Amino acid sequence: MALAIPDDQFLPFGPDGLSAGDTAWVIAATAMVLFMTPGLAFFYGGLSRQKSVLNMMMMSFSSLGLISVIYVLWGYSMSFSSAHTGESDYFGVFDNPFSLWGVSDLLKTMELPDGTTGYVLGGFGTVPAIIWVAFQLTFAVITVALISGSVAERMKFGTWLVFGGLWATLVYFPLSHMVWGGGLLSGSGEGIAAKLFGVDDEGAANVAPIDFAGGTVVHINAGMAGLVLAILLGKRMGFGKTAYRPHNVPFVLLGAAILWFGWYGFNVGSEGAADMIAGQVFVNTTAATAAAMLAWLVVEKIRDGHPTGVGAASGIVAGLVAITPACGSVTPVGSLGLGAVAGVLAALAIGLKYKLGYDDSLDVVGVHLVAGLWGTISIGFFAWSEEDAAGLLYGGDFKQLVVQLVIALCALVFTGVMTLIIAFIVKPLGWRISTEDEDTGIDETEHAETAYEFA
Template identity: 50%
Template sequence: MPDGFSAGDTAFVLVSAALVMVMTPGLAFFYGGMVRAKSTLNMLAMSFLSLGIVSVLWVLYGYSLSFGPDAGAGLIGNLDFLGMNGIGLNDLAGTIPVTAFSAFQLMFAIITPALISGAIADRAKFTAWGLFVALWVTVVYFPVAHWVFFFDGGNGGWLGDRNGVIDFAGGTAVHINAGVAGLALCLVLGRRIGFRKDPMRPHSLPLVMLGSGLLWFGWFGFNAGSALAANGVAAMALINTQVATGAALIGWLIYEKLRHGAFTTLGAASGAVAGLVAVTPACGSVSPLGAVAIGLVAGAACAAAISLKYRFGFDDSLDVVGVHAVGGAIGSLLVGLFATGTVGQTAKGLFYGGGFEQLGKQAMGVAVVAVYSFVLSWLLAKAIDRTIGFRVSEEVEVAGIDQAEHAESAYDFSALGSGLGRSSAAPAPTPATAAPAATAVTAVAKSTEKTEVDAR
């Protein structure tokens, strides 16, 4: 290997890439538990489809557009690395091979469109979703990744390298980008049938908790790995990630208790994700105390923000806008207040003597990415809807999207009661004797559903 190569840094980044990959299945579980049982598999599959599509496109042209030499004005990379050609085994990005850096960044590209899927749960055609993912990463994610993450001595991306917007691990490129795209999609597809009328509670809170735990675990690779070296900045990013997430969990639960009178497991899981989102852009530039402050603010603010969909009438199924768009914006803006200038960045925030300059830069980054993502996402979704149709039929949505789109169901309900709790010698119930029991179960289910609707 050439001079400057570090085996330790390379191993660290490769492990971090694997951790980030685990986040996408974690997201699938998180979203899969939050939907109703009849949509579970579709929710899982939407995240896994991103693993397939984006991996292929990244090799074909995604890496080149994101991290190829700038094609002009810091807007997009050129096509020098189509098919990953021209990249040698010994070529370095800092102290690690370019291939290791590419693998790490690929995992960011995969999870970003997967995050969007939660906004349109229960109602999107799987083929339309796959087409949207392919188009969206091409015209939205790859350019924005170049703006934010490509550094070339002042001649790289126009937001990060040329204008000093701090985004250590993806508050703008990943979370604001995905959150605002989710808003555009749920506006194009419209509300679910029964929105604000029928109970649409999570069918499996244990799955939600499992998913949030996997996300929390993988996020250490997401944030600490963004240092691209096993050094003090990576260690600070890791501890900032942990304490901000814990603080956000507490902040969400406190808001929930005061507002709704209970500490819920869904609130704990959502608060943790909100903290992870908010600390992502800031973890390499703030102190642990600053990370705690960011987490507390994000937890309470995101908990409040999820009610916006009821106020404004847009059906963001799994609160992608309230958690990712709002959380990403909070974290990005608070860099302008809490950046110490002594961690991984020299720029200082308002509270550390830097004035309003960095806050202004952060606000510009948030606004530019939000507007670009919303406009392009809306246009793509509208084009798909007008051509092949983006939304499933009303019959499919009511019956359950899993059977219609995947010919499968997550749970085999037909097996329930087929001999359950019955001795081998006992005769099977006749249709006449079974009918009253079935009628009683149906009556209880309807009564329960009515109670839930009234409570809502």
Template identity: 50%
Template sequence: MLLHAAAAYDAKGSIDALWLLVAAALVLLMTPGVAFFYGGMVKAKSVISMMMMSFGAMALVGVLWVLYGYGMVFGTPLIPHWLGDPFSAMGLQNLVGGKGGPDLGGLAFAGFQATFAIITVALISGAIADRAKFGSWMIFAGVWVTLVYFPVAYWVFNLQDGWAPALGVNDFAGGTAVHINAGAAGLALALVLGKRVGFQKGFGKPHNVPLTLLGAALLWFGWFGFNAGSEAAVDGIAALAWINTLAAPAAATLGWLIVEKIKDGKPTAIGAASGAVAGLVAITPACNILTPGWALLLGVLAGAVCALAIDLKFKLGFDDSLDVVGIHLVGGLLGTLYIGIFGTGIGLIDTGSFKQLGVQALAAFGVMIYSFVAAWIIGTVIQKTIGFRITNEDEVAGVDTFVHGEEGYALETV
């Protein structure tokens, strides 16, 4: 009987690990999805630069995660509740060198979490499209992920010691650690690098709409791994997260298109893609704790609110090229705070208490302020030393040729 129970447990553990490995691959696919999504929206002369910032993040953050990032997020506490010891899991040796051989579940989880670090950095790049040096971006990415993402991920994702879980914050898949974090950093960098040449409303139309739609499709596909995989098990919560990851972005697409039709007269393909992503962002922290009906409402709100929020950059005068602030920061805040009202068993509607809303707000605004300040300092130091932004002349001539010596569309005539 005991042997049978042990075998059943091992089988369940193997299935859960398999799901994590599959989910990790889905989430990793999201970063090329970001590259396509962003790449289609920039100038034709900037598409390589835009996509390379995502691929650069995959390379650099992947290396740093294996070297010390996993230890900073899930290693032995260095500063209890705040930070792990980077030397406690260097090279993931603790997961491969045990007596029983490689740790299947531990390695699967480490791989899954690595993809979160990668995509968070890649998301920031959309705020500085058309005007950033690749080398400076890579330096920023390495410093920011070390000083900001890894500590914040410890706060939020380390369920044993992070301060956010200890307070009862519900952030299932990264509304704070991923989207608010990236959105705040994107705002800081947009301010540091300044506006593009000729920036105004209607400036910089997408050069390849199908490319952006392809990117949105890859993001939505990969997001099922992002959200449902965060349960780290094959169970009812994973299934609920999956359904909500279908419902919210579908409703958000409609919400965005309705606002766009009322505001501008025409529903656009870029609006549909952006609405889907806004809904995905908003449902990320809440996909485990909302019924599908409340997920639909969140989606409609996210699509409508983010469709309006993207115009803030023109009213407030900051050039967030691809609406990282309007979609990821605003959508992340909306989804995180929404839990405090509509979260099953913990929100205001079910409990009559504002307590959950308070702890959700503390985590959301705490991460936002920390990320913004740190990104602004890191970006400013880079800009004042080696330079972060290319010259206006090179921007007009084309970032791809100046930075990479390539063209996205090199058409030859015979």
């Protein structure tokens, strides 16, 4: 089924149309975000024990293969159908779910009245739509990969692949549509924000939700899914009795470094242009991440007596997660405060699994869910703009905070319920490896490989 693209969606490259500079930057940002998934593999792999490092890294690399394929087949269509049809209802996710009409239609050109060649606009204001497809594909990949850290060392690899495909289809793509595709959690006239505080003269919400680069779609989403899976799978053998120490701290630091580098593509690329806002996002991302790392180390020093390399790497990720939804709407100084709070909250939150009794192996809940929630909600406090001060700390009223709380809660409920449903669908395949296999090591039993061969 082809997509009818309006004539005004076709623009030429040039001063009055598409920008070659913006296009080049977003292509580079796309490659940077893609590189984040191998970086995550190193981060998670280093945190794992020696006998499970390959399986942990394979869960990230397999996500790169699996989600890339299904995003081309139906993921983009489900996520962004309304971006081209002009529909704003959140049921548009089902409009054309089984083909990426973008490959044929989004590559079309037409001759414009002035004789120049027009290319399909979409997604970004001055970047061709096909680039938007590539950019968003990388977001879907790493979101699924993030979940794997909560089920380390005990989940069947085949079950992981089936779950990943179903979860992306039934959770990630619909939530992406709700937030970024004109749906329920967007600023459209059909969204929750509009129902809470009305619409403006152009039919958009008076107080629009803010999720610049994926606080709800990526981090709250993946963190909540990780919590559900960790509870359903149960604890690893010896949880609470055995010290699960990272087998390779340099891997952890290398992974964090790659993630920090790639995150500039993640956040700055989401601006879709090489402009002043992109510069603001770059500075904010750096400030929040640095503050979070230092805050985490301070917590470690006070609580444990020693700042650690794993703590530094974890603080980096917590800061990156928290600034993601807010990076385009806060000031650099506000970013420092936002990041510092994120570092403290996440450092304290990783201990919850011992108190509450769930085995979140690599702290997906403590870092991504907690920092993602804080980053999304903190916009209600720290948001600033030249036109109007939206955040409470800059003289704004309570409306933005209410909207951010509502979209965070909706994302939590939607992801939790849908992940639970998918888990029971997949249950007949078997979730866990056997006790004997877990004792031997999941690398050897699931992949017939080991990370290190000792003669």
